[in-house]
Amino acid sequence: xxxxxxxxxxxxxxxxxxxxxxxxxxxxxxxxxxxxxxxxxxxxxxxxxxxxxxxxxxxxxxxxxxxxxxxxxxxxxxxxxxxxxxxxxxxxxxxxxxxxxxxxxxxxxxxxxxxxxxxxxxxxxxxxxxxxxxxxxxxxxxxxxxxxxxxxxxxxxxxxxxxxxxxxxxxxxxxxxxxxxxxxxxxxxxxxxxxxxxxxxxxxxxxxxxxxxxxxxxxxxxxxxxxxxxxxxxxxxxxxxxxxxxxxxxxxxxxxxxxxxxxxxxxxxxxxxxxxxxxxxxxxxxxxxxxxxxxxxxxxxxxxxxxxxxxxxxxxxxxxxxxxxxxxxxxxxxxxxxxxxxxxxxxxxxxxxxxxxxxxxxxxxxxxxxxxxxxxxxxxxxxxxxxxxxxxxxxxxxxxxxxxxxxxxxxxxxxxxxxxxxxxxxxxxxxxxxxxxxxxxxxxxxxxxxxxxxxxxxxx
Amino acid sequence: xxxxxxxxxxxxxxxxxxxxxxxxxxxxxxxxxxxxxxxxxxxxxxxxxxxxxxxxxxxxxxxxxxxxxxxxxxxxxxxxxxxxxxxxxxxxxxxxxxxxxxxxxxxxxxxxxxxxxxxxxxxxxxxxxxxxxxxxxxxxxxxxxxxxxxxxxxxxxxxxxxxxxxxxxxxxxxxxxxxxxxxxxxxxxxxxxxxxxxxxxxxxxxxxxxxxxxxxxxxxxxxx
Numbered sequence: 001x002x003x004x005x006x007x008x009x010x011x012x013x014x015x016x017x018x019x020x021x022x023x024x025x026x027x028x029x030x031x032x033x034x035x036x037x038x039x040x041x042x043x044x045x046x047x048x049x050x051x052x053x054x055x056x057x058x059x060x061x062x063x064x065x066x067x068x069x070x071x072x073x074x075x076x077x078x079x080x081x082x083x084x085x086x087x088x089x090x091x092x093x094x095x096x097x098x099x100x101x102x103x104x105x106x107x108x109x110x111x112x113x114x115x116x117x118x119x120x121x122x123x124x125x126x127x128x129x130x131x132x133x134x135x136x137x138x139x140x141x142x143x144x145x146x147x148x149x150x151x152x153x154x155x156x157x158x159x160x161x162x163x164x165x166x167x168x169x170x171x172x173x174x175x176x177x178x179x180x181x182x183x184x185x186x187x188x189x190x191x192x193x194x195x196x197x198x199x200x201x202x203x204x205x206x207x208x209x210x211x212x213x214x215x216x217x218x219x220x221x222x223x224x225x226x227x228x229x230x231x232x233x234x235x236x237x238x239x240x241x242x243x244x245x246x247x248x249x250x251x252x253x254x255x256x257x258x259x260x261x262x263x264x265x266x267x268x269x270x271x272x273x274x275x276x277x278x279x280x281x282x283x284x285x286x287x288x289x290x291x292x293x294x295x296x297x298x299x300x301x302x303x304x305x306x307x308x309x310x311x312x313x314x315x316x317x318x319x320x321x322x323x324x325x326x327x328x329x330x331x332x333x334x335x336x337x338x339x340x341x342x343x344x345x346x347x348x349x350x351x352x353x354x355x356x357x358x359x360x361x362x363x364x365x366x367x368x369x370x371x372x373x374x375x376x377x378x379x380x381x382x383x384x385x386x387x388x389x390x391x392x393x394x395x396x397x398x399x400x401x402x403x404x405x406x407x408x409x410x411x412x413x414x415x416x417x418x419x420x421x422x423x424x425x426x427x428x429x430x431x432x433x434x435x436x437x438x439x440x441x442x443x444x445x446x447x448x449x450x451x452x453x454x455x456x457x458x459x460x
Numbered sequence: 461x462x463x464x465x466x467x468x469x470x471x472x473x474x475x476x477x478x479x480x481x482x483x484x485x486x487x488x489x490x491x492x493x494x495x496x497x498x499x500x501x502x503x504x505x506x507x508x509x510x511x512x513x514x515x516x517x518x519x520x521x522x523x524x525x526x527x528x529x530x531x532x533x534x535x536x537x538x539x540x541x542x543x544x545x546x547x548x549x550x551x552x553x554x555x556x557x558x559x560x561x562x563x564x565x566x567x568x569x570x571x572x573x574x575x576x577x578x579x580x581x582x583x584x585x586x587x588x589x590x591x592x593x594x595x596x597x598x599x600x601x602x603x604x605x606x607x608x609x610x611x612x613x614x615x616x617x618x619x620x621x622x623x624x625x626x627x628x629x630x631x632x633x634x635x636x637x638x639x640x641x642x643x644x645x646x647x648x649x650x651x652x653x654x655x656x657x658x659x660x661x662x663x664x665x666x667x668x669x670x671x672x673x674x675x676x677x678x679x680x681x682x683x684x
Contacts, residue, residue: 312556341575345601345636385575387597387638391604402638446637 041093049088082147089140169217173210212238279307299339306332323356323392324349327399330364331388340371343385348392350453356397358431359451363388363399365423366447370403373445396433396452404444424449465589468494468509470502470532471517471551476574480515483578490585498522503535510539511546512589516568518552518559527559533566540567549588551576557602561674565667570594587641592656593663600635603662606674622671624662631658 039058041050052070056063073080216230283304290296324346331342350356370386387402420437424447428435433451467490469477477495484490494509496502499522506514514536520528529550539546550563550571560571569588572581573596584594595603607613607624614626624632627648634644641659645652666674 343597343638345597347601347604347636389597389601389633389637391633400637 039091041088041091043093048084050093051084051087051091054091055087079147079151082143082150085143085147086140089143170211170214173207173212173214208238275311279311280304295339299336302339302341303332303336306335321352322349323352323360323390323397326352326357326360327363327388327390330360331367334364334367334371338368338371341385342367342371342388344388344390346390346392350392350394350397353454355431355433355451355454356392358427359397359399359433359449362424362427362435362449363390363401365420365427366401366449369420369424370401370405370445370447373403373405394453396450398451399449400446401449402444402446406442406444420447464489464491465513465585466491466493466509466511467513467515467585468492468496468502468505468511469515470496470505470520470529471515472497472519472521473517476517480581484582484585486578487582490582499528499531499535502532506532506536506539506546510544512544513585514546514548515585516548516550516563518550518563527562529568530562530566533563533568537567547588547591549584549594557606560599560602561666564599564663567667569663571599572596573598587656591660593659595632595635595659595662597636597638600632603666604629604632604636607665607669607671621665621669624665628658628662631655632662635659 037057039054041054042057043050045053045063047053047067052066053063055061056066059066070080070084073083212231212234215234216227283300287297287300290300327346328344331344334340335342352360367386367388387400389400389402391398425435425437428449428451431451432454433449435450436448437445438448439445467484469480469492471477471480474497477497481492481495484492493511494505496505499520501522502514502516502520514532516529516532518527518529520532522528523531525531529552533540533548536546536548540548548563548568550560550568551574552559552571553574564571569591570584570593572584572594576584576596587594603624607622613623614629630648631644634647639647641652641655644650645655648655
């Protein structure tokens, strides 16, 4: 995008400079060149090849005026047609990559003023066309020749119609085929897959037929009897050429395909490498530096594991506003803060609202309790994961947090320890839900949270 | 069953193999009779030793299809039946549903993650050796999700393949909550044997059902 706009202004300066030389420039006010779009053939609004549309957009003139002008030009000795074809050959399509169309632009830019042959002869070496546009230039040259012939005929140099007509037919065929080439190029840059393959084949075939007819006309020159034989000969030659060239073309096509695949693979590989470098390598370096602190190492490893997992298996697009995503985020946060491991299993999902947010907050509190008090002392932290199970349905959300700690007696908990009573049980009740704590000494504790769906939502 | 349970360890990480060998070696009831690090070796070792249980890593190198663990199961399909069948317990770091489904549908009797503790792994090996199924909490959650049981879908007939029965759903929910079979049995006032029967029935449904959610993962990865 940036390159395109830069080209635009660069070319504007060229276009404006001669104008300033011709008219006297305004003395004080700095000249603000009108924002003029670069001369390209737009993808939409094309009738034939988009030359008129592009020209109109570039000059700031209504498309209709340009088209009428061109048609008038065609009537007046074919100048319009020549101009059109020449612009078509030289002006890049809008989707062409900036690097390719950049050198071609100056060649096309100054042309609207003069469409005569010398201008292009002057322009061509100075433009320095890249290899990819040589074919286009060739076509342009051919078209120029045709235009010159037409002009010559008009000024009295009589050229026999029997030569011009076949040449025109050949030209028509080439144009048809070229439209196809244009299409291929367009779809390649814009990667528009599928679509008009049938019409594409039709166009190429029609172009080939026209060229064939033209060639036959040139060779036969009026002798109908030999027309059949020449036609057969021409078809045979074309067929032979196709047979000879087909394997080569096929190989070229395959090479191109393989190269494209290799490039895609390379891009993928470098993306993976970048991710691993930013995440895993960094963490490994940190772990080596912190190797004397097992709690930190476990925490780092766990956080990295979670990150890598979500990157590798993050296929399910859980949006941040869902209960499942909130539960997972809360568990990740508790894991990070307390260096423990929490295994989360979520079944079903539903969009988050005030009630489910209250449940997630209570669940988070329960997880913190489980992590802090629920670890059996004989194991190192993180050995036995805290198990979280959440079931989210249309009727509501049910959540369980289970640890394998020593357990406790809820009634025996002193009133000043507010954790369970206030932040879990009372919070759930305030929002219309409920919480139960079941604890068995020596076996662990399970907190069950339940939040029915909003009755208003259910009736709605 | 007389004598120790003979097992083969299949995993491409030597460190993991030696860790498991050390943990299970402490149990006199388990004997490690072979190890393998890739698909061809695994197939050869399993056929040569005919163990009771194979601890099978889901992701294995050296195969022609992915995941490698499933290819081992396919190559050992002749050993899965018969009088003294070889039973496979899948072991993986992966939580991805399609990996789990791949090995279970290929004939594995259970699935546990590699974070499992030594005693739990030993218990799982014994359970699989006895012909029962082993579900991790995550696999249970996946089953509940895939069979629509989380949303309350329940089979009216016991042998319906595409839904869980009410009892199976209860068992799966408790396993997903982190309950061991013994605890599930106590909670539901059942015998441990009955719980094992329910879990095996769920495993069978998981292997045979054509339920959309199950086959979708499989079809996406061309597993079937």
